[in-house]
Amino acid sequence: MQFEDVRLVQLTDTTWEIPETGGMRVPGLVFASGEMMEDIRRDQALRQVMNVAHLPGILSHSIGMPDIHWGYGFPIGGVAAMDPEDGVVSPGGVGYDINCGVRLLRSNIGMAALRARLPVLVAALHREVPAGVGSTGFVRLSPKEMDKVLTEGSRWALPRGYATEEDVAATESGGRLPGADPDSVSDTAKRRGADQLGTLGAGNHFLEIDEVEEILYPEAADAYGLFRGQAVFFLHSGSRGLGYQVCDDHLEAMPSYMLRNGIRVPDRQLACAHVASPEGRGYLSALACAANYAFANRQLLAHQVRETVQRCLRMGPGDAGIRVVYDVGHNNAKFETHEVAGRRREVLVHRKGATRAFPPGHPELQAAYREVGQPVFIPGDMGRGSYVLAGLPGAMRTAFGSTCHGAGRRMSRTAAKQSVRGKSVFEAMEQRGVLVACASRRTLAEEIPEAYKDVDSVVDVVDRAGIARKVARLRPVGVVKG
Amino acid sequence: MTPGARYRLLPHTADLRVEVRCADFPGLCAASVETLFSLLTDRRTVRRAARRTFSAAGATREERFHGILRKALLLFALDRFLVRDAGATMELDVVTVTVTGEPADPARHAVYREIKAVTAHGLAVSAGPSGWTGRFVLDV
Numbered sequence: 001m002q003f004e005d006v007r008l009v010q011l012t013d014t015t016w017e018i019p020e021t022g023g024m025r026v027p028g029l030v031f032a033s034g035e036m037m038e039d040i041r042r043d044q045a046l047r048q049v050m051n052v053a054h055l056p057g058i059l060s061h062s063i064g065m066p067d068i069h070w071g072y073g074f075p076i077g078g079v080a081a082m083d084p085e086d087g088v089v090s091p092g093g094v095g096y097d098i099n100c101g102v103r104l105l106r107s108n109i110g111m112a113a114l115r116a117r118l119p120v121l122v123a124a125l126h127r128e129v130p131a132g133v134g135s136t137g138f139v140r141l142s143p144k145e146m147d148k149v150l151t152e153g154s155r156w157a158l159p160r161g162y163a164t165e166e167d168v169a170a171t172e173s174g175g176r177l178p179g180a181d182p183d184s185v186s187d188t189a190k191r192r193g194a195d196q197l198g199t200l201g202a203g204n205h206f207l208e209i210d211e212v213e214e215i216l217y218p219e220a221a222d223a224y225g226l227f228r229g230q231a232v233f234f235l236h237s238g239s240r241g242l243g244y245q246v247c248d249d250h251l252e253a254m255p256s257y258m259l260r261n262g263i264r265v266p267d268r269q270l271a272c273a274h275v276a277s278p279e280g281r282g283y284l285s286a287l288a289c290a291a292n293y294a295f296a297n298r299q300l301l302a303h304q305v306r307e308t309v310q311r312c313l314r315m316g317p318g319d320a321g322i323r324v325v326y327d328v329g330h331n332n333a334k335f336e337t338h339e340v341a342g343r344r345r346e347v348l349v350h351r352k353g354a355t356r357a358f359p360p361g362h363p364e365l366q367a368a369y370r371e372v373g374q375p376v377f378i379p380g381d382m383g384r385g386s387y388v389l390a391g392l393p394g395a396m397r398t399a400f401g402s403t404c405h406g407a408g409r410r411m412s413r414t415a416a417k418q419s420v421r422g423k424s425v426f427e428a429m430e431q432r433g434v435l436v437a438c439a440s441r442r443t444l445a446e447e448i449p450e451a452y453k454d455v456d457s458v459v460d461v462v463d464r465a466g467i468a469r470k471v472a473r474l475r476p477v478g479v480v481k482g
Numbered sequence: 483m484t485p486g487a488r489y490r491l492l493p494h495t496a497d498l499r500v501e502v503r504c505a506d507f508p509g510l511c512a513a514s515v516e517t518l519f520s521l522l523t524d525r526r527t528v529r530r531a532a533r534r535t536f537s538a539a540g541a542t543r544e545e546r547f548h549g550i551l552r553k554a555l556l557l558f559a560l561d562r563f564l565v566r567d568a569g570a571t572m573e574l575d576v577v578t579v580t581v582t583g584e585p586a587d588p589a590r591h592a593v594y595r596e597i598k599a600v601t602a603h604g605l606a607v608s609a610g611p612s613g614w615t616g617r618f619v620l621d622v
Contacts, residue, residue: 072603202596269603
């Protein structure tokens with residue numbers, strides 16, 4: 001299946017340039033090994049990197065991470081920074097699941113001690129943490145409470161006993177994006193999110209129990225509180241229906257703005273508006289609301305995990321020691337300071353399936369991580385493993401402080417299902433040493449490990465490219481999916 | 483399925499890329515709504531217990547087609563309403579779709595997947611000698 005022939009110039013063993021052609025305002029820059037590029041070329045992802053380069057006000061490069069694959073508008077694994085004065089913001093550069101992200105919880109629990117209770121714990125987490133289509137959370141938000149979630153983010157959970165100050169401090173942007181006006185969010189979006197706070201969702205969202213299998217950067221692992229043989233908990237979820245609707249609402253509103261302002265883009269899903277326009281500001285305000293909803297959502301999920309593990313293992317909070325290592329999103333648009341053409345300036349960074357990866361010394365990092373860099377979490381697939389990385393200075397120099405977000409799909413959902421026809425995914429996973437609980441067998445079949453690129457290869461690229469450094473490798477032992 | 487209509491999934495790495503064919507444009511809209519719900523559940527298990535009507539206007543056929551699919555998805559996203567079958571009419575620039583179905587009942591309806599949105603990426607409507615074709619990508 002060869003879709004497009006895109007001209008590529010190999011710059012190093014891990015970076016490729018797509019030279020400016022046609023209406024591109026900047027070149028493309030893709031991080032990948034030669035072997036991975038063969039896979040990447042098979043779908044429309046590189047064409048989408050080129051399409052993004054057409055957006056007004058884009059700076060430096062349209063960037064693709066090694067987990068890049070075919071998305072809508074932007075590729076998944078795409079990064080683009082815009083000039084806030086004459087550049088645009090595009091909801092397609094963030095995606096429907098605004099501030100979808102990953103939270104890692106560490107514990108004092110060794111896997112050796114947990115192993116015997118693992119089946120009971122996986123079952124308990126599956127029962128207690130709402131997952132799957134139509135699942136509802138344990139809080140039902142009144143309109144007034146919804147507005148508080150949208151403006152306060154993780155902090156909303158503090159006085160209600162679902163969060164600690166330490167949790168909030170260990171969340172990107174302190175768990176709250178500024179500029180969130182609930183009036184910028186439609187009633188439809190609020191209705192979609194009213195009963196979904198504290199739910200995992202479906203598809204590739206998950207809750208995972210992992211064992212820290214290997215420490216690769218001891219100083220950073222120490223700072224993050226990670227040790228070999230430790231049980232940790234991975235949460236992957238986002239802004240649920242509320243975020244999907246925010247994106248949809250604003251994508252609908254932007255084409256008329258583009259028509260009035262003579263903006264032409266190669267894909268309707270790249271609909272955009274100038275950052276400083278009322279349409280652009282309205283979207284950014286709604287995006288901040290949805291991002292705050294996502295922070296609060298993962299906070300409630302973390303609370304449920306903490307309570308369930310303690311109850312199931314009959315441990316107190318001190319003994320279990322379940323604490324947030326960090327919470328970081330991978331679908332967002334944020335104002336940040338970066339150096340562009342030798343000048344430090346504020347830019348609007350779109351990350352769609354890309355993780356912020358600030359290096360050591362960055363002022364936005366909490367004191368405990370300032371020496372080693374921001375934690376970055378790269379979930380692989382449910383069979384082979386995941387990584388904890390640390391941001392490096394190279395990320396600031398070449399990728400607007402960004403790195404990859406996962407392994408990246410390589411197989412369509414239909415192909416994945418066909419490949420397991422007649423086989424039990426549960427049994428296959430158990431043979432790999434992974435217990436799985438899932439609301440939908442169909443989802444499970446679509447999420448088999450073989451549907452994803454090899455996470456080791458993806459992480460090798462960002463490590464070698466100097467944008468993020470390997471800290472620890474995690475091995476999944478229990479998975480809960482929607 | 484709307485008489486004479488059929489659908490198939492086209493290759494896509496991460497999401498669902500759908501192609502629907504039908505004899506005329508209103509039929510294409512109705513068949514695409516049915517397809518959307520076929521990708522959510524087994525429509526044969528859905529009773530024709532209630533009726534819902536919604537419309538979409540737009541300067542182009544793509545806009546009307548996209549508008550109808552977005553509104554159809556909201557039936558489920560907001561009210562958990564599942565569609566058994568759909569019919570459509572068009573007057574000037576407005577497509578109106580009437581569906582029958584019922585709210586999802588976990589005891590009787592397996593919901594296969596979460597569909598986040600009907601994207602505008604690659605959305606296309608075309609007419610040919612053998613009828614109308616619509617293509618769209620669902621974010622899942």
